[in-house]
Amino acid sequence: MIPLKLFWEFLKIGAFTFGGGYAMLPLIQEAVLQNGWLTETQLVDFVAVSESTPGPFAINISTYVGVRTAGIPGALAATLGVVLPSFFIILLLSGCYKKFQSNRLVRGAMGGLKPAVVALVASALLSVGENVFRFEDILQRENIVSAAILLIAGFLCYKKVHPIAIIGVSAAAGILSGAIGV
């Protein structure tokens, strides 16, 4: 039954993602939390894995959520679900895309959707952040390590270092802090 539910959730995610992979994040977050498939921290780990493995982020994260939730049938269901809306909508439009592109209503809708996606990703980022940092005991070791790594990663990102390198450095810093027991 779970693969069916995964298929339906990812069908909705595929149909309501506008833009690149990270625009999916708020939708995926809502689906996995409401169904109890993953915790927020697991979701962050999944983002890291999807970002640093070959393949577009959108497909990676769908397959990953699917396989971890319900094995290979789950992976198939989630991936097929996320692909199908794109596939059929694009096929329908590919004959008349010039008209679609210049259509007033489409442009109007996009004018509303773009800021909405910004708002949703911001909200997803904050709620994920609340789970990476534990606010009940703000000065605990994990928080201090995370804050230090956040600063380093932020600096690397500002310097336009590749995302995979940023994940690699963050992982190394995490391992180091674990090893020396900071």
Added chain:
Amino acid sequence: MKAKKCKELLGVFLKIGAFTFGGGYAMIPLIKREVAEGKKWLTEEEIFDIIAIAESTPGPLAINCATFVGGRVAGFAGALAATFGVVLPSFLVILAVSGILLRIEELAVVKSAFLGIRAGVLVLIGSALISLFGQTKKDVFSYGILLPAFLAAFVFHINTIFILIVCAAAGIVRSCLIKGKGGGK
């Protein structure tokens, strides 16, 4: 002829799928090189059109682009070949990685690696957020959507799809009102 093109599309998009890291935008240089410069299936201008469409239609950019290029080059079968090609490397790699991670995720060293990685991911999401914000118009209407949408999601936990539909509707209403006034674009 068409079968040959489909086979080539499958090959090209397997390659694109296997060598894309990150979001759909990371695919675009690869698509340009393979499809426009390499195979000369489409012109660079057509690729730009495709990206613009892929951005304004539902669905992740990566899948939209693959389906669109495949469809333009060889119809339905081409769309199928390109989409299957772009998905397959991801799918297999993730199955393998997931199998490995399941075995090692309880190790202390992996746990501390992920503790570090989580902070790094926050930065990556933040950077995606900044670039999304950069692509958004900075006018009263945009902020008039952004702030209520943020409150609806973060404070009131209103359904994400519902928020998206309302915001799209607001954009449509606005464009109709502007037209009614006979104003600019």
